[in-house]
Amino acid sequence: MSNAETTATFMAMKGSGYYSKATAGARDTINQATHLVLEAIARLTLADGQAPLRVADFGAADGGTSVDMWRSALMDLRRRAPRRPIEICYTDLPRNDFAQLFRMIHGQTEIDSYYKQIDNLYVFASGTSFHDAIFPPRTLHLGFSATASHYLSRTPRTISNHVHMVGASGAERDAYIDQGRIDWEAMLSARSRELCEGARLCLFNFGIDEAGRYLGSTGGVSMFDTFNELWRGLADDGIITPEEYVNTNFPQCYRTIDQFVAPLTGSSSPVYRAGLRLEHIETRVVRCPYARDFEQHGDAKKFAQSYVPTLRSWSEPTFSAGLAPSRVPAERQEIIDEFYSRYERLVAAHPRGHAMDYVHVYMTCAMLA
Numbered sequence: 001m002s003n004a005e006t007t008a009t010f011m012a013m014k015g016s017g018y019y020s021k022a023t024a025g026a027r028d029t030i031n032q033a034t035h036l037v038l039e040a041i042a043r044l045t046l047a048d049g050q051a052p053l054r055v056a057d058f059g060a061a062d063g064g065t066s067v068d069m070w071r072s073a074l075m076d077l078r079r080r081a082p083r084r085p086i087e088i089c090y091t092d093l094p095r096n097d098f099a100q101l102f103r104m105i106h107g108q109t110e111i112d113s114y115y116k117q118i119d120n121l122y123v124f125a126s127g128t129s130f131h132d133a134i135f136p137p138r139t140l141h142l143g144f145s146a147t148a149s150h151y152l153s154r155t156p157r158t159i160s161n162h163v164h165m166v167g168a169s170g171a172e173r174d175a176y177i178d179q180g181r182i183d184w185e186a187m188l189s190a191r192s193r194e195l196c197e198g199a200r201l202c203l204f205n206f207g208i209d210e211a212g213r214y215l216g217s218t219g220g221v222s223m224f225d226t227f228n229e230l231w232r233g234l235a236d237d238g239i240i241t242p243e244e245y246v247n248t249n250f251p252q253c254y255r256t257i258d259q260f261v262a263p264l265t266g267s268s269s270p271v272y273r274a275g276l277r278l279e280h281i282e283t284r285v286v287r288c289p290y291a292r293d294f295e296q297h298g299d300a301k302k303f304a305q306s307y308v309p310t311l312r313s314w315s316e317p318t319f320s321a322g323l324a325p326s327r328v329p330a331e332r333q334e335i336i337d338e339f340y341s342r343y344e345r346l347v348a349a350h351p352r353g354h355a356m357d358y359v360h361v362y363m364t365c366a367m368l369a
């Protein structure tokens with residue numbers, strides 16, 4: 001992938017419902033923190049009336065992982081403001097499978113939709129990046145985003161010996177941290193213009209917790225190191241070129257708590273000056289559901305066959321984007337299939353310690369009234 005290429009040109013979770021089917025852990029991280037959204041709603045000042053209430057899910061993918069949380073949140077809003085029309089807007093990047101999202105909302109998938117359970121509800125979508133303005137100023141009452149803001153708007157540079165910034169050091173790591181700071185400020189600045197006075201923003205983000213843990217790195221086998229070793233193995237075996245190995249970098253930054261909080265507390269920050277304030281922050285580790293099941297059933301092959309698809313549901317675009325543009329689709333597919341089948345064989349042979357435990361930083365922010 002060229003460094004000039006922006007994330008929006010290639011990023012999408014695996015489509016046709018694969019993402020939410022294979023990503024039970026992402027749903028768990030939302031469902032286990034639904035109370036934070038309900039508490040934020042309880043703090044909203046909401047008069048009843050005819051004016052629409054607007055809520056949004058930023059970086060929603062196919063919508064399947066947040067549907068239970070939104071059912072609870074929308075029902076709560078309906079109770080608080082019985083007559084107000086409610087608009088919900090799902091946002092993601094242009095390559096997202098929005099058709100799948102609307103099929104889910106309108107009951108055409110196996111997921112139980114809230115759509116028919118809440119009256120006077122209007123569902124929309126936007127393909128504009130959350131680093132940019134999406135809504136007119138002061139028209140958003142509740143914003144939500146889960147497991148999305150670690151995606152950077154661009155890959156700032158290549159990393160010589162790893163595929164992810166968590167394995168990088170020195171100037172290579174700093175470039176990702178810097179892009180992470182710029183994008184986080186852009187996302188919060190855009191929201192601070194859109195949120196109404198007294199509105200709330202709930203952000204459940206991947207991050208690095210107080211103990212230095214992050215996604216797939218909580219004490220057992222490191223998931224990102226495994227990705228790196230297997231991808232480099234393809235280069236060692238001549239299946240990909242050394243350039244393709246170096247050009248494969250997740251456009252992601254895992255931020256520390258200090259990095260998350262900085263724009264919301266520094267009085268010179270444009271976000272702070274716009275009136276957005278941190279109300280609540282906590283970190284949580286949510287156990288990998290596939291590793292948890294393995295502890296019960298003990299079948300390594302079954303574990304590998306359920307675990308690796310969850311990694312694939314979100315990581316495939318990055319590995320695919322690292323391959324030379326000259327490769328034809330069939331060849332690309334073969335390489336990617338070989339990569340994930342090596343991961344599956346590795347887990348089946350040595351299952352102990354593999355887990356994609358989620359490490360999240362949960363934040364609630366408020367716009368000054």
Ligand SMILES: C[S@@+](CC[C@H](N)C(=O)[O-])C[C@H]1O[C@@H](n2cnc3c(N)ncnc32)[C@H](O)[C@@H]1O
Nearest residue numbers: 026059060061065092093129130146147148151
């Ligand atoms: C791991 S998925 C999370 C989906 C869902 N929110 C969840 O918690 O399961 C990350 C999503 O963020 C989207 N995304 C990444 N960068 C984005 C951006 N700049 N604007 C909007 N969506 C973005 C990706 O396309 C992807 O659908």
